[in-house]
């Protein structure tokens with residue numbers, strides 16, 4: 352590793368999974384990194400997180416996979432069930448077979464455990480400093496560097512500024528002239544709780560007409576993470592009438608016993624809205640660039656938002672290390688590598704969500720197609736988890752999943 356004096360100094364805005372993976376990846380390449388986080392402490396909200404082998408490989412490269420595996424669960428399979436009958440529609444073998452095929456396991460974990468590992472890994476390099484209570488409100492740049500201003504009036508300068516500040520990124524507003532994030536009509540209720548007897552080490556998806564329930568064990572298998580989602584047309588997303596707990600129980604009334612039982616473990620006091628954005632290039636702007644949800648927020652259906660942020664972080668660190676004296680070019684190269692990939696994941700995530708929520712004849716045809724796949728046929732996942740550059744599926748152009756109200 353070259354000394355920090357010959358590497359760009361990096362200022363990362365946002366201390367989430369994307370921000371600290373960036374800090375770790377840059378520090379491991381000898382760069383000094385300063386992280387500014389708005390919140391009073393470095394903390395993840397929500398509960399469970401799935402990481403595909405594409406992210407697992409990167410955690411290995413960054414030297415923190417073993418630490419993650421101390422509390423993560425390695426599910427044996429991914430299974431899709433009919434939400435109404437409980438009938439199994441499809442299973443993919445995860446476990447050892449998937450890990451061997453793609454060079455890293457599929458893991459599920461508590462978000463807080465992952466963030467803590469990334470934070471500790473970053474600090475252990477001796478090249479990362481992190482400050483909380485620093486809300487960035489402005490970014491400026493010139494030929495020599497970039498400077499951010501925080502709400503408390505402090506300013507911080509570096510060779511490059513990376514906006515890893517999430518969905519409503521303040522840095523994005525300085526870089527891209529675009530609209531508000533798109534809100535979904537699908538609401539989310541989450542609920543990690545004690546794992547009932549007999550629940551297998553699996554990622555389980557119950558698919559229904561305009562709804563789903565996803566569950567998987569976390570924290571060494573002691574807790575079960577549950578996520579229920581359904582489409583509500585009662586009022587505007589976020590309003591008092593939209594997606595109330597009463598509607599949740601109504602929508603799931605015909606589902607099978609295990610699904611209805613799971614609803615009682617959800618935190619009904621917190622309803623989550625779901626946002627994303629249509630893929631939009633222009634993340635790199637001189638010495639400032641976007642990363643993670645700030646660049647490409649996506650729906651959760653392929654469980655890839657954090658994984659894509661990690662892919663960004665590693666690609667960004669490599670680009671900066673390759674062109675230490677020309678960060679502007681490095682940031683352009685980073686976007687050139689990452690934009691097509693992240694955009695494909697965003698589009699396919701929307702497509703997969705539509706497929707999961709089919710009803711009627713569409714659902715019958717979907718189930719027929721899925722039931723003809725074998726459990727160890729990973730060809731459909733090659734583009735997402737593999738290293739061979741398999742082309743991403745192209746959802747039909749005439750289906751614009753970014754129209755209002757989906």
Ligand SMILES: Cc1cc2nc3c(=O)[nH]c(=O)nc-3n(C[C@H](O)[C@H](O)[C@H](O)COP(=O)(O)OP(=O)(O)OC[C@H]3O[C@@H](n4cnc5c(N)ncnc54)[C@H](O)[C@@H]3O)c2cc1C
Nearest residue numbers: 365367368369389401487516517643644654655656657658
């Ligand atoms: C229900 C649900 C389930 C999901 N499941 C998965 C999954 O299984 N697998 C997966 O890979 N992804 C999943 N995702 C997506 C994943 O959570 C996100 O893509 C990921 O957390 C994005 O990380 P980030 O660091 O880019 O942004 P964030 O996690 O949003 O972090 C941004 C950070 O920036 C800080 N910040 C914001 N503004 C400022 C400012 N002005 N100044 C300073 N700091 C600021 C914030 O406080 C925050 O700490 C899921 C998402 C949802 C909603």
